[in-house]
Amino acid sequence: MLDTITASRNDDVIAREWAEASLAIVASPRQPAIESMLQGVPVQRRGVRRKQTLFYAGQPCHSLFLIHAGVFKTTVLSEDGRRKITGFHLRGDLLGMDSFGAPVHACDAVALDTGEVWEIPLATLRDHAPELLPHVTTMLASEIRRDWNWMLTLGTLNAEQRVVAFLLDFAARVEALGFSARHLLLRMTRADIGNFLALQLETVTRILSRLAATGLIVVDGREVRIEDAGALRRMLVH
Amino acid sequence: MLDTITASRNDDVIAREWAEASLAIVASPRQPAIESMLQGVPVQRRGVRRKQTLFYAGQPCHSLFLIHAGVFKTTVLSEDGRRKITGFHLRGDLLGMDSFGAPVHACDAVALDTGEVWEIPLATLRDHAPELLPHVTTMLASEIRRDWNWMLTLGTLNAEQRVVAFLLDFAARVEALGFSARHLLLRMTRADIGNFLALQLETVTRILSRLAATGLIVVDGREVRIEDAGALRRMLVH
DNA sequence: CGGTGGTTTGAATCCGTTCAAGAACCGTGG
């Protein structure tokens, strides 16, 4: 993957171009920018149904998957069966990157509702869009920074603050996709949220009820309306 | 070499080569893989003292730093002052990767004792060793997998198990560098360990005392001798 | 020496978990 090489061009030239491209890219907020870069690249569009697994950890990985619609979760699993959700993913996110340089996938990717992904075989990436590779590197780096931020959140905030952080993060992400930041439709269960935030599902429920009781949000099942984003944000200030 | 593949070779061959290359990186023997790849690359050797900060979050980043000696910690900081250690780093680890594609560093890097780093300006990387960039991508991906594993550990194990996981991880890493896996010299404080594991320093102290009381380890300040690695490993099975 | 940073241990407290039970929801099939 990291090879990109056609017979006519030599390694040094390719590598230098790659380096320049990487250095030129500045951290960009989330956007389906990748989608527009795939002009002329033959991708395989693939519909997925709720609860369908896109790929399993341990499976050979030969493609990246660009989310075009739907919400996904990725999970890691320990030998003794402990499972942890490592993230929720929306349109524009790239699934499978984390296995770069590895022969098999490191996580499971599961659709939380019906959706569509664009499958990009690594061979296609290499042959048709090698200029995209630096972007993958950049996205990997920003994934690390995102993970670190969640580590910070989980490691230093209490249960209530974690749930609030989750809601605000989700709101910001759907807003960046052009949807309302006020009306959230959580596609995941309370158990999923709890797993991600290192809390029990009962704790998540209780906290949502409490927030609703104080009027900061309105909860109706998986629909959450944010009534006072400012107050929520202030709760995160330690 | 990951980047010498021509279009004529099929995925299987490529995948196998990746696997071999990545395994070679992960299972680095005494001589860290990256170090030997820097033959002929003009790096700047730089000594650091205990508690010295290599770079701060927010600083413009124009170099990677390869650890040649010493132990470092990287930390992220929230706006309201919460700080979290994102990792401890040994010889062969590359610091600053996570800022790839970003104009400034995302974390602080602090030396826990005297050490030496090889500073590799990004410009140098581009001009003298562009073939190293794919390795950076691979290392970024494996950093993500490492982070996910710690998320799993912190999210699903109790305090005692986390401390045990920390000790075993540290032991495995120093062993991979050619040192004894039995005699650990923890360079970080109890507060550092606690911060990394999302525990209070008193909890870390108590657990080390308890493990010592049951004879699984011997503790003398920052020196820890592992007496029964098997029993420790068994404690991690949920 | 006193001072500082780090470690250890105890006792009381509290936050989130655990266990339990019931309600609401949803797709499926009779």
Place this chain on the structure above:
DNA sequence: CCACGGTTCTTGAACGGATTCAAACCACCG
């Protein structure tokens, strides 16, 4: 259409593991 079983969500009460607060100890160093 409603009955059904399974999943998800909600709420209560009791419990317990980790935190918090406090005090003492130690090593090191200016």
